[in-house]
Amino acid sequence: MAKTSSSAWKTILAIETSCDETAAAIVHAGTEVWSNVVASQIESHKRFGGVVPEIASRHHVEQMTMVMEEALREADVTWEDVDAVAVTEGPGLVGALLVGVNAAKAAAFACGLPLIPVHHIAGHIYANQLIEPIQYPALALIVSGGHTELVYAAEEGSFEIIGETRDDAVGEAYDKVARTLGLPYPGGPAVDKLAAEGEASIDMPRAWLEQGSYDFSFSGLKSAVINKLHNASQKGETLEAADVAASFQGSVIDVLVTKTVAAAREYEVEHVLVAGGVAANRGLRAEVERAMGEEGLKLTIPPLKYCTDNAAMIGAAAYVAGKEGRQADMALNANPSLPLY
Amino acid sequence: MNVLAIDATTYASGVALARDGQVMAERTTILKKNHSLRLMPAVEELMNEVGMSPAELDRIVVAKGPGSYTGVRIAVGTAKSLAWSLGIPIVGVSSLETLAANAKLFPGWICPFFDARRGQVYTGLYHGGAALQSIEADQIVLMEEFARRLKERDGSVFFLSPDVLKHQEVIRDVLGERALFADEANLFMRPAELVRLGMEREPEVDTHAFAPAYVQLAEAEKKWLASQAGADDE
Numbered sequence: 001m002a003k004t005s006s007s008a009w010k011t012i013l014a015i016e017t018s019c020d021e022t023a024a025a026i027v028h029a030g031t032e033v034w035s036n037v038v039a040s041q042i043e044s045h046k047r048f049g050g051v052v053p054e055i056a057s058r059h060h061v062e063q064m065t066m067v068m069e070e071a072l073r074e075a076d077v078t079w080e081d082v083d084a085v086a087v088t089e090g091p092g093l094v095g096a097l098l099v100g101v102n103a104a105k106a107a108a109f110a111c112g113l114p115l116i117p118v119h120h121i122a123g124h125i126y127a128n129q130l131i132e133p134i135q136y137p138a139l140a141l142i143v144s145g146g147h148t149e150l151v152y153a154a155e156e157g158s159f160e161i162i163g164e165t166r167d168d169a170v171g172e173a174y175d176k177v178a179r180t181l182g183l184p185y186p187g188g189p190a191v192d193k194l195a196a197e198g199e200a201s202i203d204m205p206r207a208w209l210e211q212g213s214y215d216f217s218f219s220g221l222k223s224a225v226i227n228k229l230h231n232a233s234q235k236g237e238t239l240e241a242a243d244v245a246a247s248f249q250g251s252v253i254d255v256l257v258t259k260t261v262a263a264a265r266e267y268e269v270e271h272v273l274v275a276g277g278v279a280a281n282r283g284l285r286a287e288v289e290r291a292m293g294e295e296g297l298k299l300t301i302p303p304l305k306y307c308t309d310n311a312a313m314i315g316a317a318a319y320v321a322g323k324e325g326r327q328a329d330m331a332l333n334a335n336p337s338l339p340l341y
Numbered sequence: 342m343n344v345l346a347i348d349a350t351t352y353a354s355g356v357a358l359a360r361d362g363q364v365m366a367e368r369t370t371i372l373k374k375n376h377s378l379r380l381m382p383a384v385e386e387l388m389n390e391v392g393m394s395p396a397e398l399d400r401i402v403v404a405k406g407p408g409s410y411t412g413v414r415i416a417v418g419t420a421k422s423l424a425w426s427l428g429i430p431i432v433g434v435s436s437l438e439t440l441a442a443n444a445k446l447f448p449g450w451i452c453p454f455f456d457a458r459r460g461q462v463y464t465g466l467y468h469g470g471a472a473l474q475s476i477e478a479d480q481i482v483l484m485e486e487f488a489r490r491l492k493e494r495d496g497s498v499f500f501l502s503p504d505v506l507k508h509q510e511v512i513r514d515v516l517g518e519r520a521l522f523a524d525e526a527n528l529f530m531r532p533a534e535l536v537r538l539g540m541e542r543e544p545e546v547d548t549h550a551f552a553p554a555y556v557q558l559a560e561a562e563k564k565w566l567a568s569q570a571g572a573d574d575e
C-alpha cells in the first residue's frame with residue numbers, strides 16, 4: 001500500500017501545531033483546499049495575556065485526532081484517498097510541535113503512507129499558492145506573533161532569509177503595546193481597530209538599522225510607547241489612546257513597507273507576498289497595496305484564514321516538498337529552531 | 342488479541358507487542374534521549390521483527406501518566422493517532438500502576454513513584470499478593486508527607502522508582518527498616534506488564550477525548566487560579 005513514487009503524492013493530509021492552533025487540512029495538488037480545520041485556543045490563552053506553551057501542548061493532544069477526523073470528513077475522503085501525511089517540523093513551540101509530529105508519524109505508519117516534513121515559514125509563503133500561482137523571483141514578508149521576516153525566493157523551493165527581527169516579532173510588539181493601552185489579547189486586531197480612530201500625531205522612532213539592512217527591531221518602539229505614556233502622566237497630561245495606537249502602527253507599517261519596497265527593488269522580484277497573522281492588519285494591507293501599486297509590482301495577500309496559522313498552507317508547501325522527494329522517517333523530531341529550507 | 346503497548350513516562354522508553362494475547366517482543370531503552378526520536382522507530386522495528394502489520398492490531402495500550410508532561414504527551418498522542426487511524430480501541434493505564442506491577446507478588450504495600458521536583462513525587466499506593474490492588478489514587482505529594490502517612494499503616498512498604506536515590510534518605514528517616522527498595526532490574530516500567538494490564542480492562546469510550554493523566558494543573562493555571570482567589574478575597 002505504501003506509495004513510493006512522489007509524483008503520486010497529490011492528496012495530502014497536512015497537520016500544523018506550531019503554536020496555539022490545532023489544525024489539519026486536506027489539500028489536493030498543492031492548490032485545492034478540500035478542507036481546512038482549525039481548533040483555535042485563543043479563548044483559553046486570553047486570561048494569561050499570551051500563549052502559555054504547556055497549556056497549548058495540552059490542548060493540542062486533546063484536539064489533534066478530532067481535528068484530523070474533521071479534515072477527512074469535510075473533504076469527504078477516507079484514508080484510501082490520501083497519498084501522504086505532512087506536518088510542520090518547526091520552527092515553533094517545541095512541546096506544541098511534538099504533538100503534531102508524533103500524531104503525523106503514527107498516522108503515516110498506521111496507514112502505510114509517506115511522511116513529508118514542512119517548514120512553518122515555507123507554509124506561510126506557499127499559502128499564497130492557494131490564491132494564485134507565485135511568480136518567481138518573489139519576495140515574501142512574513143509578519144506574525146512569532147515572526148518578522150523578509151524572504152527572497154529565486155525559484156520554487158528556494159528560500160533565502162534576507163531580513164529578520166533582532167528582538168520582538170511584530171505581533172509581540174502589538175501584544176505588548178495593547179497591554180500598555182489596556183487593550184485585550186491578542187493585541188493586533190485591537191490596536192489596528194483603535195488606530196483607525198486616531199491620528200498618527202505622536203512622534204515615534206523608526207528602527208532603520210544599518211544602511212541597506214533588511215533586519216527589523218521593534219523593542220525600541222515598544223519602549224518609546226511606554227515612555228511617552230509614562231512621561232505624559234507624570235506631567236498630568238493624557239495622551240489619546242487612539243493617537244498612540246495610530247502613531248505606533250504608523251511607525252511599524254512605515255518600516256515594514258519601506259524595507260519591503262527596497263528589497264523588492266534590489267532583488268528585482270516579480271511578485272510580492274505577504275503572509276502571517278499580522279497580514280490581516282487593515283492598516284498594513286492598505287499601505288502595502290498602495291506602495292506595490294506605485295511600484296507596479298504584483299502583490300498577493302491571502303485571506304485571513306490562510307494568513308493565520310492553518311494546515312492548508314502546510315499542505316500547499318508539502319506538495320512542493322513532495323515533488324522534490326522530501327520525505328521523513330519515523331525518527332522525525334520537532335525542531336523549534338529549524339532553519340528555513 | 343494483538344496488542345501494541347507504548348510508554349514514555351520517564352526517560353526510559355518502552356514498547357511491547359503481543360500476538361493472540363502472548364507477548365512476542367518487548368523493548369526498553371533507558372537513555373536520556375528525546376522520545377520523539379525513539380518511540381515510533383521502536384514500534385516500527387518491533388512490528389517488523391514480529392512480522393505484524395499495523396492493520397493486524399486490535400488494541401493500543403498506553404501508559405497515560407503521571408510522569409514527564411512531554412513524555413506522556415508523546416506516548417498518548419502517538420497512541421491516540423494510531424488507534425484512531427486504525428479504527429481500533431485505546432486503553433490508558435496508570436504509569437504508576439504499571440511500575441507497581443513489577444512487585445505484584447509482594448504481599449504488602451507497594452509504593453511506585455516518580456520524582457516531581459522540590460521534594461515532591463508522583464505516587465500512589467498499591468497492595469500486592471494474589472492480585473495488585475489500588476489503595477490510594479495517583480497523586481502529587483511531598484515524599485516526606487506521604488512516607489509519614491505510610492508509617493501509620495502496618496508492615497513493610499516496597500518502593501520502586503527510577504528516582505529512588507533522590508528520595509531514599511527521606512523515606513528511611515521516616516520508615517526506617519520498614520522501607521524496602523527494589524533492585525536495579527525493577528526500577529523501570531515493563532512494557533509487557535503494560536500489555537497485560539491493558540488487555541484486562543475496558544477500552545476508553547472516546548479515543549478523541551482521551552487525555553494524559555497529568556495529576557496536576559499546568560503552572561500558569563495554578564498561578565492564575567491563585568490570583569483569582571486573591572482577587573475574590575479583596
Ligand SMILES: [Zn+2]
Pocket residue numbers: 120124144276277308309
Ligand atoms: Zn505562523
